[in-house]
Amino acid sequence: MIDTSLRLNEVTLIIYAVSVLLYFIDFLHHNRKANQSAFWLLSIVWILQTIFLFYQMYTTGRFPILNISEGLYFYTWVLVTLSLAIAKFLRVEFIVFFTNILGFMMLAIHTFSPSEGQSAAVSGQLVSELLFIHITMAILSYGAFSISFVFSSLYLLQYNLLKKKKWGKRLLRIEDLSKLDHMSYVLTVIGVPMLLLSLILGAVWAYIKLPEFHWFDTKVLGSFLVLGAYSVYLYKKTVTGLQGRNIALWNAASFLVLLINFFLFGSLSNFHWFS
Missing domain, CATH: 1.20.120 (Four Helix Bundle (Hemerythrin (Met), subunit A))
Structure with a gap:
C-alpha cells in the first residue's frame, strides 16, 4: 500500500x-x-x-x-x-x-x-498514476477546446445569418454574438493551462519511464504546437484586441491543429500508444 x-x-x-x-x-x-x-x-x-x-x-x-x-x-x-x-x-x-x-x-x-x-511495486504504481493524471488532464483540456470550437462555430454561423439578414427561428435559438465569443474565450482560458500542466506531467513521466525521451517525437511536437496555437489565440484576444469573426476563425484553425495532432501525429508517435 x-x-x-x-x-x-x-x-x-x-x-x-x-x-x-x-x-x-x-x-x-x-x-x-x-x-x-x-x-x-x-x-x-x-x-x-x-x-x-x-x-x-x-x-x-x-x-x-x-x-x-x-x-x-x-x-x-x-x-x-x-x-x-x-x-x-x-x-x-x-x-x-x-x-x-x-x-x-x-x-x-x-x-x-x-x-x-x-519498493518496485510502489514506484510502478506511482508512475502509472502519473500517466493516468497526464492523460486525464490532456483529455479535459481537449474537451474544453472542443466546446470552445463549438461556440466559435456558432458565432460564425450567427455572424453569417446576421450579415445576410436571414431572420428566423434559427437565429433566435442561437445565443448573441458577444456571449458566444465570451464562452469560447473562457473555455480556452481553462484549456491552455490544463494542457500546459498535462505536458509537464507527461515530460516527467517520460523522464522517469523511458530510457530515452525524444523531444522531436511527432506527438510531442504536435502537443506543443496545439499549446502554441491556443496561446497565440489568447495573445491576439487579450493583447492585440482581435475580435469578432477573425478571432473565431483563429480558434477554428487551432482546433484543426488539435485534430491533426490527436489523430495523425498520435498514430505516428513512437511511444504514445494510448492515442
Whole structure:
C-alpha cells in the first residue's frame, strides 16, 4: 500500500494545479477573486508542504536535503514560500504565475520519481498514476477546446445569418454574438493551462519511464504546437484586441491543429500508444 506521505504529496499536487489555473486566469484578466482563491490554495500547498517537511525532519532526525529527491522537495517549498511573499507584498502576478509553473514541475518530479525508500511495486504504481493524471488532464483540456470550437462555430454561423439578414427561428435559438465569443474565450482560458500542466506531467513521466525521451517525437511536437496555437489565440484576444469573426476563425484553425495532432501525429508517435 502506498505510504500516506505519498498520497499527501499527490493531494498537494492537485491543489497546486488548481492554484496555477486560477493564477493564469488572474494573469490574463486581473481577476481579484481568482487571485485571492489562488493565493489561499497556494497557502494550503505551503502548509501541507511545511507539515511534510517537519515530518521528514522528525523521522530522519536531520534536515532533509541530502539527496536529489529531498533537495527537489525543499527547492519546491522555497519557490512556494517566495511566491506567497511576492503575491502578498509585491503583487507581481506575472512572476508568481511562472514561478509556480516551475514549482509544480519540481513537485511532480519529486512526487512520482522512484526513491530509495520505495519498493518496485510502489514506484510502478506511482508512475502509472502519473500517466493516468497526464492523460486525464490532456483529455479535459481537449474537451474544453472542443466546446470552445463549438461556440466559435456558432458565432460564425450567427455572424453569417446576421450579415445576410436571414431572420428566423434559427437565429433566435442561437445565443448573441458577444456571449458566444465570451464562452469560447473562457473555455480556452481553462484549456491552455490544463494542457500546459498535462505536458509537464507527461515530460516527467517520460523522464522517469523511458530510457530515452525524444523531444522531436511527432506527438510531442504536435502537443506543443496545439499549446502554441491556443496561446497565440489568447495573445491576439487579450493583447492585440482581435475580435469578432477573425478571432473565431483563429480558434477554428487551432482546433484543426488539435485534430491533426490527436489523430495523425498520435498514430505516428513512437511511444504514445494510448492515442
